[in-house]
Amino acid sequence: MSMKKMTIYGCFLVVTMLSCNKPDIRLDNPNDALRPAAEFARNNYAFSLLSAAIVKAGLEEELNKPGALTMWAPTDAAFNRIGIRSPADFDNYDTESLRQLVLNHVQPGKLMVESIPLGSVNNRYDNAAGNNSWLARIDITAVPTNPNRTIRAYVNGAQVGIDNRYNIPLSNGIFHEISEVLKYEDASVREWLEKKGHYKVLIAGLKHFGYWDMLTDDKQWTIMAPADSIFERQGMTVESVTELDTAVYGKRLFGAYIFPVRFFVSDLGLFKLKLFVGSGATVELGVYTPIMGDESFSNGITPIIGRFNGPGFFVNKTFPQESWDMVYTYAVSYPDYRSNWSRSNHLTRNGCIHHLDGVVLLPYQAHD
Amino acid sequence: MFPRCRTAGIQPQRYLRCMVIGIVLLSGCAKIDFKTVKEPAYLRVFNNLRFKVTIETQDQALSTLTMLINPVYDGDGLPVSAATVGDFLVTRPAYAPPYPSHIGNSLDKYNPEFPGKERVIAGPILNGFDLSSWAQVPSGKMRIAFYVRPKSEVPFFDLEARYRTAPLIDTTLDLLAGEVYTLHALEKDFDTKEKGVLLRQEIFHKLALADSLVYVNFYNMSARGFWQADRSRKPEDMNTLVKNTYWEDALGQGVRDEMNVYCSVYDDRVQRPTSLPSFTKLFLTHLLRNNESPAAAPYYSLPLLTGAMANTARSPFYQKFFLLAPGFDFRDDEQAGGVESNNQYAFFTCFSNGNGETSPGGNLNWGPMLPNLIVTTHSGIYNPRSFGTVNSIEIVNGSVHLITVQRVYAPPVY
Incomplete structure (x- = not known):
């Protein structure tokens, strides 16, 4: 190979290499065909x-x-x-x-x-x-x-x-x-219950036992709301409820349906309160609060986990010491949350309303 | 054209080839700026916060933290950057290993310690101790702030402003050059929920520790009033690697402010768990609850006793520690602690890698499980070989944590 050719090749190689650029090749290009x-x-x-x-x-x-x-x-x-x-x-x-x-x-x-x-x-x-x-x-x-x-x-x-x-x-x-259509209404919990028209017994009870005026706008509430038909099945009507003597019947009869804090049913997956009863026995609870105005009784909900049928709602004596005393408990179960949570999680301005499938206390159970 | 080449007898082709190779090699060069920290201090940070979430406490502080060292604030007082950022600091797990293993062992951003998964300049080998789990930070006075952040994969500075308004802890620390520190973010008082930091200046690298022994010291950094509190207020997700509800009481309810620490050393080759005669319920130290003092606790030694067999130098021993309130006697190993003993008795076991395998003897009475204080691995011609380590056992409320520091040892020879 002649010297001249050599030089030409050499220069060509240098020039070629200098002109190399390094394009930034992206193999994971974003999809341009996305829809709005x-x-x-x-x-x-x-x-x-x-x-x-x-x-x-x-x-x-x-x-x-x-x-x-x-x-x-x-x-x-x-x-x-x-x-x-x-x-x-x-x-x-x-x-x-x-x-x-x-x-x-x-x-x-x-x-x-x-x-x-x-x-x-x-x-x-x-x-x-x-x-x-x-x-x-x-x-x-x-x-x-x-x-x-x-x-x-x-x-x-x-x-x-x-x-x-x-x-x-x-x-x-x-x-x-x-999984659900979000249910929000720009109303207070009281307005919401009145507007629906099928919570007349609950409203009458809350009014009769002095809870209705407590449900003010400046706080957040959770109401577990059984419909009229559920109350009537247990013989509780607007008339019978308003006739109850509040000196004889404990406030828990209707206070049981109120929690002074707002929660969605799904939140109960997070809250794990362990109640220690008797000798070493424990009960897992999602929420457990003394009933306002009748604090020797508490209302609570067992958590979602481990319960195929969803949370169970109950009323019992506050912090039972002797044994897990599920007194006055009706097996009130939510529908399976995968198929029907549409009746819970009604969000309003000042709280949440969940439909309840049963009456938790009958008048005789609140008779002091 | 290439007179000198010709005189030197180098072929022009070869000259050209050299030139081309030279150009190719040089064009591949990159300049790397090695970052250094002048007069560094060595820092390792743990988040000891563990809260119980109930419907009443749902809006209280979350337990994931961001640590900012020397933060820079904008006009509104919101931090916009910091000299060192330790983001996604979640509550520490039971074990802080002697090597920075977190970075290669997970896919999420949640960091169980600082530096942990952060890319930092790691500590060197100091007096034979591997400090690669420590970060080098500039020494001197520094402002350090911990912010509570939600547990999500959004970096701290991209979070909504409401999360960056109020630091949980904001304090100034003075770090000395060349010193080794562990910093704990913890709850100081269980009732008032007061939070704070505890900066401990470690001493292990300054002591004349033998490499044929295992060393351990103890801290009780629990919050004031934790053990006295009703158990319904205490978090249930303890850090124990094995969640064994049967032994939940062994430590989960906390221990008293004043406890004696005893140790038994067992041999895992024996069918029935028997401890070494001279290491049976051996009194080690008197442990006081303390989340204020930065002083390092004294170290106590335990046996390593490797037995050299064919190509192995494995120690068969594992440790079990007992905490007993003064005046509370050993009755029976099978006794549960916690509420039954009124927080006067607790125990935990350091066996294998702490994942809950049972020893040949089936020592069922484990309590919380931690990895063995003795590190056993392939090193040199020995597979395996056991090494003595330097350990700190820290009790935080109902949890027990183990920090292991190891010496540098020979790589395996295959």
């Missing part, structure tokens, strides 16, 4: 009713706008449980309340489920309707050392992503399936 929120719901059979609600509320354009939002998306099954079976059922709603209903499920900002604080409830976020959403993420693994942990997230008591449909990317945010 309303479009995603429209293209998914499981969310056809949500999509219909969005269209009827006139929010399609707004939810397709670029930006960052979090969509808590109730499935069709969730809508079915509140009586909405076809898009035509939305005709009963006026546009404004439907708009509120949809916007309650939209949260500004992109929130991954993993960003919800673990091991805590009542994490406040604002939603697009201007109300608060209360988020929770709970490790409900029964044995803490179990490596296969079960962690569940909830928004206003509705479970997020039952079938692992959560953290679904949208072009304008993120999409999570939820």
Whole structure:
């Protein structure tokens, strides 16, 4: 090889190498074909009713706008449980309340489920309707050392992503399936009960035993509410309740339905109160509070874990020392939370209302 | 064209080849700035906070922390950065191993200690002790703040402002160059919920400790009023590696402020658990509850006694510790502690890797389980070989924690 050729090759090689650039190759390019929120719901059979609600509320354009939002998306099954079976059922709603209903499920900002604080409830976020959403993420693994942990997230008591449909990317945010339609009404617990019309016996009892005026707006409450039909099955009517002599019948007869603190049923997965009774025996409880005005009795709920039928509601003597004294307890069970939590977690301005399937105390049991 | 080459007898082709190789090699060079800390102190931080969540306490402080050293605040008083950040500090587990194992052993961000999973300049080998679980931090006066944060994977500075308004603990510490420190964030009073820090200046690297013995010291850093409190107020998720409800009382309810510590050493080759005659319920120390004093406790030695067999130098011994209030006698190993003994008796066992295997003797009376104080691993030609370590056993309320520090030892020879 001649010297000249050599030099030319050498120069060529140097020049070639100098001109090399290193393109930043990304193998995990983001998907450009993502859909926006309303479009995603429209293209998914499981969310056809949500999509219909969005269209009827006139929010399609707004939810397709670029930006960052979090969509808590109730499935069709969730809508079915509140009586909405076809898009035509939305005709009963006026546009404004439907708009509120949809916007309650939209949260500004992109929130991954993993960003919800673990091991805590009542994490406040604002939603697009201007109300608060209360988020929770709970490790409900029964044995803490179990490596296969079960962690569940909830928004206003509705479970997020039952079938692992959560953290679904949208072009304008993120999409999570939820098990229930979020139930929020801008009313106080008293207004809510009055408005529904089928809690007349409960209201009469609360009024008669002096609880109605205590349910003020400045505090948060939880009401376990049996409907009139449930009271009447036990022979308790508005008339019979108002005739009871409050000097003879303990206030717990109706105080039992009130907790002076707000909680969603799902929160009970976090609260684990152990009650020590007798010699070394323990009872796991989710919530347990002395009844206001009748503190020698307490109302409580056993936790979700380990109970196939969900939490059980009971009244007993406060901190029984001798034995686990489930006196005056009726087996009142919630429906399985996977199939029907639609009757609990009604969020109002000053508390939460959960439907109760039974009467916890009969008048003779509160006779002092 | 290449006269000098020609005179030196180097072929021009070869010259060119060298040049090309040289260019290729040089173009691959990168300049690395090695970070150093001038006059460092060595710091390791633990979060000892463990709260019970009930419906009444649901809005109280959470137990996950962010540590900021020398934080920088914006105009609104919110921290925006810090010289050193220890984020995602969750409540410490039972065992703090002698090597920084956390960083390679998990997929989440939750850090059981600082530095733990943080990428920091690790401590050196100091007087033969491996300080790779300690971080190098600048010595001198520093402001240190702990903020309560929700347990999520959002970095502290990206959290909503409401989480960054009020530090749980905000204090100034003075670290001396070349000293080894462990810093504990803990609850000082169980009733008032007062929180604070305890900065301990370690002494193990300054002592003439034999490498043929196992050393251990004890601390009781429990909150004031913990053991007296009603058990319904005490957290139930103890740190014990094995959750054995039958023995929950062995420590879970806390111990009294003044306890005597005894130790028995057992041989795992014997079918029935028998302790060594000279290490049977041996009195070690008088332990006082103390979450104020930074002084290191004295170390006590236990036997290592490796028996050299074919290619092994394994010690078959494991330890069991007993805490007895003064005046409370040993009755029977089978007795549960806790409420039954009115917080006057507790015990825990250090066996194997603390994961709950039972010894050949089936010593069922374990109590909380911790790893063996003796580290046994493949080293040099011995597989396995046992090493003496330096340990601190810390009792925090109803939990017991073990920090093991080891010397550097030879890598395995295969």
